Amino acid sequence: MxxxxxxxxxxxxxxxxxxxxxxxxxxxxxxxxxxxxxxxxxxxxxxxxxxxxxxxxxxxxxxxxxxxxxxxGPDELITPEEALPVRFYRGQPVDIAEHRKKRPEQEGKSKSGKPLMYRGRVVAQ
Structure with missing residues (x-):
């Protein structure tokens, strides 16, 4: 342009x-x-x-x-992956697509298999 x-x-x-x-x-x-x-x-x-x-x-x-x-005429197509901004947490990029593709049975489980604690309560096992 x-x-x-x-x-x-x-x-x-x-x-x-x-x-x-x-x-x-x-x-x-x-x-x-x-x-x-x-x-x-x-x-x-x-x-x-x-x-x-x-x-x-x-x-x-x-x-x-x-x-x-x-x-x-038609607009340029933007795929959902391109539309998502890169998010950072404590200086490290966070993969948003990975979190959206989680299966429902894995949502409450932590990666290490240990229960997650938040303010003294068990959040996920």
């Missing part, structure tokens, strides 16, 4: 109408003002749509995404 920002998607009346509705909801919920001329508008809309508790905002953002797919 070049230095010039691509705002062709904002030339569609239906998309601008949806974006303005989203801007109003974002202003009400997060007290953040988004500008139509902001080069990062699409990313900010996605950010706030992901953080909102409002189903109306999520529905509006979904309609914007559908309109953009019709206008520009």
């Amino acid at each position: 070049s230095n010039a920002t691509d705002h062709r998607w904002l030339m569609q009346y239906n998309i601008v109408n949806l974006v303005n509705q989203c801007r109003r909801l974002i202003r009400a919920e997060f007290d953040a003002n988004l500008s139509l001329t902001d080069p990062e508008l699409r990313h900010k809309l996605a950010h706030y749509a992901g953080r909102t508790r409002s189903q109306g905002m999520q529905r509006l953002y979904g309609e914007i995404r559908l309109a953009l797919i019709e206008l520009e």
